[in-house]
Amino acid sequence: MRAEPAHQVRLLDLQEVDTELDRLNHRMRALPEHAQLQQLDARLTQLRDRLAVVETELRDLDREQRKAERDVEQVRMRAERDTQRLEAGHVSSPRELESLQSEIASLARRQSELEDIVLEVMERQENAEERRAALAREVAEAEAERETADNRRSEAVLQLRDELDSATRRRARIAEEIPDDLLDLYRRLREQNAGIGAAALRYGRCEGCKLELSTAELREMRTAPPDEVTRCENCRRILVRVADSGL
Known part of the structure; x- marks a missing residue:
C-alpha cells in the first residue's frame, strides 16, 4: 500500500x-459512582424491605389491639350487667345467686387477662414503632447519600461527555485527511x-x-x-x- x-x-x-x-x-464505564450507586440501591432495597416488614407487623398489631380492646369491652359490659342484676336484687335463688357471683368473678379475671394482653400488644407496638422510626431514618439517610452520589455521577458523566464530544470532533477532522x-x-x-x-x-x-x-x-x-x-x-x-x- x-x-x-x-x-x-x-x-x-x-x-x-x-x-x-x-x-x-473506559473511564465512563468504570466511574466509581456507578459501583457506589449499585451498593446504595442494594442497601436501600434491603432497608425498604425491612421497613415494609415492620409496617406490616404494626398493622397486624393494630388489628390485634383493637380485637383485644373489643374483647375487654365485651367482658366489661357483661360483668357490668351481671353486677347490676346482683345489686338490683333480681336474683333470689341462692343457687342462681352463687352462680352469678361466680360468673362476675370469672369475668373479672378474664377482663384482667385481656387487659394484660392489650398492654403486651401496646408494648410490642411501641417497640415496632421505634424500629420503624430507626429504619425510616436509615432510609432517608441512604436516599440522601444516593442523591449526592447520583449528582456526582451526573457531573462526572457530563464532563466526560464533553471530552468525548471534543475528541470525536478532532477525530473526524483528522480522519477526513487520511x-x-x-x-x-x-x-x-x-x-x-x-x-x-x-x-x-x-x-x-x-x-x-x-x-x-x-x-x-x-x-x-x-x-x-x-x-x-x-x-x-x-x-x-x-x-x-x-x-x-x-x-
Whole structure:
C-alpha cells in the first residue's frame, strides 16, 4: 500500500485521539459512582424491605389491639350487667345467686387477662414503632447519600461527555485527511491489536509492541520508498517513520 508520508504521520495523530477516546470510554464505564450507586440501591432495597416488614407487623398489631380492646369491652359490659342484676336484687335463688357471683368473678379475671394482653400488644407496638422510626431514618439517610452520589455521577458523566464530544470532533477532522484505503487498514489492525493500529518507529523500536527492529528490518525500512506503508514484523501494526526513527 502507498500513502503520502504526511498522511502516514497523520495516522499517528488519529491513533492518539482513538487512544484518548478508548480511555475516556473506559473511564465512563468504570466511574466509581456507578459501583457506589449499585451498593446504595442494594442497601436501600434491603432497608425498604425491612421497613415494609415492620409496617406490616404494626398493622397486624393494630388489628390485634383493637380485637383485644373489643374483647375487654365485651367482658366489661357483661360483668357490668351481671353486677347490676346482683345489686338490683333480681336474683333470689341462692343457687342462681352463687352462680352469678361466680360468673362476675370469672369475668373479672378474664377482663384482667385481656387487659394484660392489650398492654403486651401496646408494648410490642411501641417497640415496632421505634424500629420503624430507626429504619425510616436509615432510609432517608441512604436516599440522601444516593442523591449526592447520583449528582456526582451526573457531573462526572457530563464532563466526560464533553471530552468525548471534543475528541470525536478532532477525530473526524483528522480522519477526513487520511485516504480511505489507509484508514480501512488502520481500522482492521486496531480491532486485531487491542486498539492500536498504527505506531511510530522511534530509535529503531516499534512503539506499538515496544520491540526493537533487527538490523535487517531497519535496513529494509531505510531503503523503502517514503510513500510505502510499512508494517512491524513483530506485531504487524502500521509502522510510521518519523524524524527520530533512527534510520
